[in-house]
Amino acid sequence: MTKINKAACVGGGVIGGAWAARFLLSGIDVNMFDPHPEAERIVGEVIANAERAYAMLTMAPLPPRGKLSFVKSIEEAVQGADWIQESVPERVDLKRGVLTQIDAAADPKALIGSSTSGILPTDLQRDMKHPERLFVAHPYNPVYLLPLAELVGGEKTSPAVLEDAKAKLATIGMKGVILKKEIEAFVGDRLLEAVWREGLWLIKDDICDTETLDDVIRYSFGMRWAQMGMFETYRIAGGEAGMRHFIAQFGPCLSWPWTKLTDVVDLDDELTDKIANQSDSQSGAYGIRELERIRDENLVGIMHALKGANGGKGWGSGKLLAEFEAHLWANAQKPEAKIGAEPIRLLDTKVNPSWVDYNGHMTEFRYNQCFADSADALLRLIGVDMDYVAAGHSYYTVEAHNQWLDEAKLGDALYVKAQVLPCDGKKLHTFMWLYRASDDALLATCEHLMLHVASKEGKVLPPLPAVKDKLQQLIDAHACLPLPANAGRVVGQRK
Known part of the structure; x- marks a missing residue:
C-alpha cells in the first residue's frame, strides 16, 4: 500500500x-x-x-x-x-x-x-x-x-x-x-452551518439555553449520527418500506414553517453575550485542555463500542479503527528470536495518564495488559502472527496467576521478561516478571498457560511445524534455568 x-x-x-x-x-x-x-x-x-x-x-x-x-x-x-x-x-x-x-x-x-x-x-x-x-x-x-x-x-x-x-x-x-464537485464549505460544514444557524435562533428566541440544546443533540440524534449518519438513520425510520416511505411521510414537513434556515440571525453584542454567558455556565468549570481530554476519552469510547458492533465485524468509525489496527499489526516490526539460557525481554512500555487511577498508580487492569502484550510479543516471536491466526490457528489463554508486588506510577518506564517453562507445544507455559526500568524493581509476576487451538478442527492440536520448531528452541534453551520460585503457586499460598 x-x-x-x-x-x-x-x-x-x-x-x-x-x-x-x-x-x-x-x-x-x-x-x-x-x-x-x-x-x-x-x-x-x-x-x-x-x-x-x-x-x-x-x-x-x-x-x-x-x-x-x-x-x-x-x-x-x-x-x-x-x-x-x-x-x-x-x-x-x-x-x-x-x-x-x-x-x-x-x-x-x-x-x-x-x-x-x-x-x-x-x-x-x-x-x-x-x-x-x-x-x-x-x-x-x-x-x-x-x-x-x-x-x-x-x-x-x-x-x-x-x-x-x-x-x-x-x-x-x-x-x-x-467529493464529485467543488462547492463552498464542502459537505460537512454546510450541514454544520445549517444546524448552527437554527441553534442560534433557538437561543436568541429563548426557546432553550446552550446546555439544553447540546443535551438534545448528544442524548438523541447525535448518537444515531455517530454510527449511521443521516440517510441510513432515516431509512430505518421508514420501516420496512424504507426511504421511499420516510420521504412520503415526512417530506411534506419541509414546506412547513418549522425552521429559520433561510434567515440569518443578527449576532449582535446582546446575543453574543447571551451565548457566551450560557456557555460559561455550562462548561466554564473546565479548562480548554481538560475539555479536550474529556472529549478524546468520549470519542475513544464511542469508537471502541463501534469496533465491537455488528457481531464483532465493526461499524462506522469502529470498523475503520479495526482496519487501521490490522494495518499496524501487519507492518509491525517482527521481533528476532534471541535464544539463550536466560529469560527473554518481550516488552518495553511506560505508564501513561490513561493507565493510572485517582492515586496516580497504575491500575490492576494495566498490569494484566503488560503481561497480555508480552504474551502477544512471545507469540509473534515464534511466528504466531496475524497471518497464522487468519489461517485458523492460535493460542488461547486458559489460566493465569498474577502477583502484584509494588506500585507503578505515572511516567514510570517498565519492561517484562519471560521464561518458557517445560511444555509440549500444545501447551505454552510461561512465567513473566514486570520490572520498573529506573531501578529494576520487581513490580509483578504472572504465570501464564495457553493452549494451541485449530479452529477448523475445533480442538487442541500441536502448532504447525514452523511455529513448533521456533518454540522448541526456546523450550530447550530455558530447560537449564531453575524453576521460578513462585511458579505453581495458588492464591493465598505462603512464599
Missing part, C-alpha cells in the same frame, strides 16, 4: 498540530513551520493529548514515533516531504500566497493538501506552477482521532492525485471521501 514517507505541516495551532500528531504517531517524520512565538508550546500540548488518546485507543503496536522538527521557513519545511499540509488562517490571499510558496519549493510530485474549511481549491491553486497536485484535505477536530478528511479537487487538480491522497490517508487510519 502506498504510504507517506515524510510530511510537512505549514501552520500549527489546533488543526496543524493535530495533523502533525496524526503523522508522528503513524511513524512519519514531520517538519513544522509556524511563525507564531508560542507555536512549539501549542503544538506540543496538542501532541501530548494525542499520545494520551492513542494509548487508550489501540493496543496494536504503533510504529516508532516520527521526529518533529520546527524549522524557520516554508522552503525548509517542504524539503523531502511527499505530503504537505497547509493549515494557516482562513484568508484566501494568505492561503494562496503560502500555497504558491510551497508549490515553488516542494518536489513537483509531492501532494499538497489544504485544511481550509470552505475556500474553493480552484481559488487556491490559481498562481501555482503545479496546480494538479493541490487539493483540499478538510479534516475534523481533533484530527488525530476523528478519521475523516474531505478531499476536494479544483479545476486543475488531477483525479489521480485525489485517489493517491485517499490511499495514503488510509495508512494513517483516516478515511478520505472524494
Whole structure:
C-alpha cells in the first residue's frame, strides 16, 4: 500500500498540530513551520493529548514515533516531504500566497493538501506552477482521532492525485471521501452551518439555553449520527418500506414553517453575550485542555463500542479503527528470536495518564495488559502472527496467576521478561516478571498457560511445524534455568 514517507505541516495551532500528531504517531517524520512565538508550546500540548488518546485507543503496536522538527521557513519545511499540509488562517490571499510558496519549493510530485474549511481549491491553486497536485484535505477536530478528511479537487487538480491522497490517508487510519464537485464549505460544514444557524435562533428566541440544546443533540440524534449518519438513520425510520416511505411521510414537513434556515440571525453584542454567558455556565468549570481530554476519552469510547458492533465485524468509525489496527499489526516490526539460557525481554512500555487511577498508580487492569502484550510479543516471536491466526490457528489463554508486588506510577518506564517453562507445544507455559526500568524493581509476576487451538478442527492440536520448531528452541534453551520460585503457586499460598 502506498504510504507517506515524510510530511510537512505549514501552520500549527489546533488543526496543524493535530495533523502533525496524526503523522508522528503513524511513524512519519514531520517538519513544522509556524511563525507564531508560542507555536512549539501549542503544538506540543496538542501532541501530548494525542499520545494520551492513542494509548487508550489501540493496543496494536504503533510504529516508532516520527521526529518533529520546527524549522524557520516554508522552503525548509517542504524539503523531502511527499505530503504537505497547509493549515494557516482562513484568508484566501494568505492561503494562496503560502500555497504558491510551497508549490515553488516542494518536489513537483509531492501532494499538497489544504485544511481550509470552505475556500474553493480552484481559488487556491490559481498562481501555482503545479496546480494538479493541490487539493483540499478538510479534516475534523481533533484530527488525530476523528478519521475523516474531505478531499476536494479544483479545476486543475488531477483525479489521480485525489485517489493517491485517499490511499495514503488510509495508512494513517483516516478515511478520505472524494467529493464529485467543488462547492463552498464542502459537505460537512454546510450541514454544520445549517444546524448552527437554527441553534442560534433557538437561543436568541429563548426557546432553550446552550446546555439544553447540546443535551438534545448528544442524548438523541447525535448518537444515531455517530454510527449511521443521516440517510441510513432515516431509512430505518421508514420501516420496512424504507426511504421511499420516510420521504412520503415526512417530506411534506419541509414546506412547513418549522425552521429559520433561510434567515440569518443578527449576532449582535446582546446575543453574543447571551451565548457566551450560557456557555460559561455550562462548561466554564473546565479548562480548554481538560475539555479536550474529556472529549478524546468520549470519542475513544464511542469508537471502541463501534469496533465491537455488528457481531464483532465493526461499524462506522469502529470498523475503520479495526482496519487501521490490522494495518499496524501487519507492518509491525517482527521481533528476532534471541535464544539463550536466560529469560527473554518481550516488552518495553511506560505508564501513561490513561493507565493510572485517582492515586496516580497504575491500575490492576494495566498490569494484566503488560503481561497480555508480552504474551502477544512471545507469540509473534515464534511466528504466531496475524497471518497464522487468519489461517485458523492460535493460542488461547486458559489460566493465569498474577502477583502484584509494588506500585507503578505515572511516567514510570517498565519492561517484562519471560521464561518458557517445560511444555509440549500444545501447551505454552510461561512465567513473566514486570520490572520498573529506573531501578529494576520487581513490580509483578504472572504465570501464564495457553493452549494451541485449530479452529477448523475445533480442538487442541500441536502448532504447525514452523511455529513448533521456533518454540522448541526456546523450550530447550530455558530447560537449564531453575524453576521460578513462585511458579505453581495458588492464591493465598505462603512464599
